[in-house]
Amino acid sequence: MSLFFGQGVFQMQIVTDSGFDLSPQQKGDFKFHALPLKITLSGVSYRSGIDIQPEEFYKLLEKTGDMPITSTPSPGEFLEIYEKVAEEDPDILSVHISSGLSGTYNSARTAAEQFKGANITLVDTRSLSVEMGWQLEAAIKAVQAGWPIDKILALLTKVREASEIVFTLPNLTYLIHGGRISHLKGLLASLLGIKPLIGVDKAEGKYYDRGRARTFKQAIQAIPAYIANRIPPGTPLRAQIGHAHNPEGAEQLHQEMENLFSCEWLDDCSISPVLGAHTGQGLVGVVFAPLDQMPELP
Structure with missing residues (x-):
């Protein structure tokens, strides 16, 4: 079916x-x-x-x-x-x-x-x-x-x-279990309490390290900071937030993004179960594209 x-x-x-x-x-x-x-x-x-x-x-x-x-x-x-x-x-x-x-x-x-x-x-x-x-x-x-x-x-x-996607999550247990990151790297990050920023490489379509933070709240703050290192602050963006049963984290990311960019927002998305199975609850991320680079859709 x-x-x-x-x-x-x-x-x-x-x-x-x-x-x-x-x-x-x-x-x-x-x-x-x-x-x-x-x-x-x-x-x-x-x-x-x-x-x-x-x-x-x-x-x-x-x-x-x-x-x-x-x-x-x-x-x-x-x-x-x-x-x-x-x-x-x-x-x-x-x-x-x-x-x-x-x-x-x-x-x-x-x-x-x-x-x-x-x-x-x-x-x-x-x-x-x-x-x-x-x-x-x-x-x-x-x-x-x-x-x-x-x-x-x-x-x-x-x-x-x-477009580009960047997300963070409160723990790495599910990514380690699913083999999406190496057990050793994940274990070290977990022991140190590090919260990763994760993107997807455009060439191979695999997860890629985009940064890290000491707390989950700081990791959410680090997402727009990462974007600002690639795109000048104030740039008009098409943007959309996705989250895994974490509306509070999504709202924080909204506010942090608005502090740096002029966003044309699409409605938030709930992350589907098959993706959440590899991340667990709490994931928050954003997809973004500069409006002047995003092609006009029919």
Whole structure:
């Protein structure tokens, strides 16, 4: 089963996975098919976004104290959704979480190579969460506007190059458990009480160290300071905050960003369960792009 969003019929079909985050306002009536990644917690398996929603997941995570395990959709599952979607139109744009962070893209590629009944164009966003959501939003709007595939791909490249994600979290336990950072580095950081600033490298789409702070509050303050070292303060930004069941941290980051930049805000996003499984509760981050570098969406 896949998640289905929106109404109407467009010329090209869009397939994605549940590695993205979009606000309800961004989803609107857009039509796309999202194949869910899976989470196993306390011996029970859930399909992210179908069987369990963010608020329920984070409460369950806190209650059980167990470490969740995630798994990617299989090539067979992608093949099934491609066959179903191709019945509406054989032109499919398949947009996915970074291949540097998940095996999902490779599963989709294997299925696309096997299925000869459609013209499938794969996109490795080299990102995740809200930043992936920006590329997905751009893709859907471009498809809705009837853009040709080459123009859509050029748009997604521009969005990826213009945008950046930076986040922090109160502890590293989940990242260590999920193998997203080395056990030794994570253990040392935990022992020292260090709170990391984490970004995603655009070349390989993997987590990258963007700085560190002594406390979680200081780490949130350090995010706009990091941005200010790359972009002059006062620069108009398109910006959007994502958080894992931490509205207070999100509000602090809003205020800290407003102190340094003129932000054109999109509504906050709740981080999806499949991503929160690797970070735990409390994560706060922002996706941003200078307005003069962000391409105009259809």
